[in-house]
Amino acid sequence: MELLRNKVINEGIVLEGNVLKVDSFLNHQMDPVLMKEIGREFTNRFAGEQITRVLTIESSGIAPGIMTALELNVPLIFARKQKSLTLTEDIYVETAYSYTKQQSNDITVSKKFMHPGDRVLIIDDFLANGEAAFALARIVQQAGAQVAGIGIVIEKSFQPGAKLLTDEGYRLESLVRIAGLADGQVQFAD
Amino acid sequence: MELLRNKVINEGIVLEGNVLKVDSFLNHQMDPVLMKEIGREFTNRFAGEQITRVLTIESSGIAPGIMTALELNVPLIFARKQKSLTLTEDIYVETAYSYTKQQSNDITVSKKFMHPGDRVLIIDDFLANGEAAFALARIVQQAGAQVAGIGIVIEKSFQPGAKLLTDEGYRLESLVRIAGLADGQVQFAD
Numbered sequence: 001m002e003l004l005r006n007k008v009i010n011e012g013i014v015l016e017g018n019v020l021k022v023d024s025f026l027n028h029q030m031d032p033v034l035m036k037e038i039g040r041e042f043t044n045r046f047a048g049e050q051i052t053r054v055l056t057i058e059s060s061g062i063a064p065g066i067m068t069a070l071e072l073n074v075p076l077i078f079a080r081k082q083k084s085l086t087l088t089e090d091i092y093v094e095t096a097y098s099y100t101k102q103q104s105n106d107i108t109v110s111k112k113f114m115h116p117g118d119r120v121l122i123i124d125d126f127l128a129n130g131e132a133a134f135a136l137a138r139i140v141q142q143a144g145a146q147v148a149g150i151g152i153v154i155e156k157s158f159q160p161g162a163k164l165l166t167d168e169g170y171r172l173e174s175l176v177r178i179a180g181l182a183d184g185q186v187q188f189a190d
Numbered sequence: 191m192e193l194l195r196n197k198v199i200n201e202g203i204v205l206e207g208n209v210l211k212v213d214s215f216l217n218h219q220m221d222p223v224l225m226k227e228i229g230r231e232f233t234n235r236f237a238g239e240q241i242t243r244v245l246t247i248e249s250s251g252i253a254p255g256i257m258t259a260l261e262l263n264v265p266l267i268f269a270r271k272q273k274s275l276t277l278t279e280d281i282y283v284e285t286a287y288s289y290t291k292q293q294s295n296d297i298t299v300s301k302k303f304m305h306p307g308d309r310v311l312i313i314d315d316f317l318a319n320g321e322a323a324f325a326l327a328r329i330v331q332q333a334g335a336q337v338a339g340i341g342i343v344i345e346k347s348f349q350p351g352a353k354l355l356t357d358e359g360y361r362l363e364s365l366v367r368i369a370g371l372a373d374g375q376v377q378f379a380d
Contacts, residue, residue: 028299113218
């Protein structure tokens with residue numbers, strides 16, 4: 001996806017520890033036109049998958065998620081990273097470790113909003129080790145629903161998540177794939 | 191806003207402690223068509239205000255915020271509720287107390303994305319005591335920018351935030367105003 005790739009080239013900042021900071025258009029400030037295009041691109045790629053729900057995780061997944069849900073004309077669910085007082089009962093819970101934040105999070109989704117028969121498209125901003133994506137996929141399975149696909153904005157192809165997800169048989173579509181971040185430079189995988 | 195009002199009537203759940211749970215369309219599952227209409231409505235109400243940035247706070251403000259930013263064709267910034275490892279330096283910080291979660295949060299915005307001359311539209315999902323809105327407004331002032339307006343999806347008019355904000359001279363536009371939640375029923379203010 002050329003627009004996104006150019007954003008990564010022009011605005012991405014490589015930090016130590018294989019961190020790619022894209023807070024000018026995705027993780028803090030967001031470019032709404034880019035988000036809309038991302039929603040269209042995911043919709044094109046997963047056309048024919050009969051998606052009934054989009055599932056993402058707070059916070060940076062919400063904007064690409066809502067734009068994809070709008071194009072697909074289905075609801076978006078955003079998983080919570082910790083329990084809030086107004087959502088305590090009847091939830092699916094899975095744990096995921098965040099390497100960026102160096103902590104484990106309980107990821108929760110209300111049982112009200114996902115059911116057997118649902119075909120769920122999982123959307124997230126980054127894929128590195130796959131912790132969040134696998135936790136979301138386990139929640140879909142807990143609900144007796146199906147993972148119709150996984151859509152990622154930026155895949156770090158040099159970390160194990162992408163291979164682990166495809167080895168499990170999930171259909172993975174990443175809009176930008178990064179082969180490495182050596183010497184402060186972004187190397188693309190394709 | 192009729193579409194939103196009907197959603198509140200049909201899907202809102204009144205809990206103890208003056209909590210209105212709207213997790214089927216705003217706070218956990220989100221209706222993307224409603225979010226788009228909310229973005230259009232805020233854009234109509236604040237037309238002529240020469241907005242240069244939309245500012246919201248994670249997580250439930252992001253979807254209405256990105257739809258408003260798309261209509262206005264300006265960037266969205268979502269404030270973080272706690273510092274993350276990739277955003278440590280050069281940030282504006284303000285503290286806000288969340289009555290729902292019963293904790294104080296540090297709310298942060300990178301100095302890179304807000305500047306003197308910016309006219310900022312603050313968007314949030316709920317207005318109750320005004321803690322989050324005031325913290326966001328103080329961040330805008332720290333940046334030397336101007337608060338062009340405050341757009342709220344659901345205002346609890348029986349709590350002090352709305353009066354406090356308008357007394358301060360802020361232009362406040364709430365899409366639905368709730369006068370009370372007594373006896374498990376939603377009473378609208380208008």
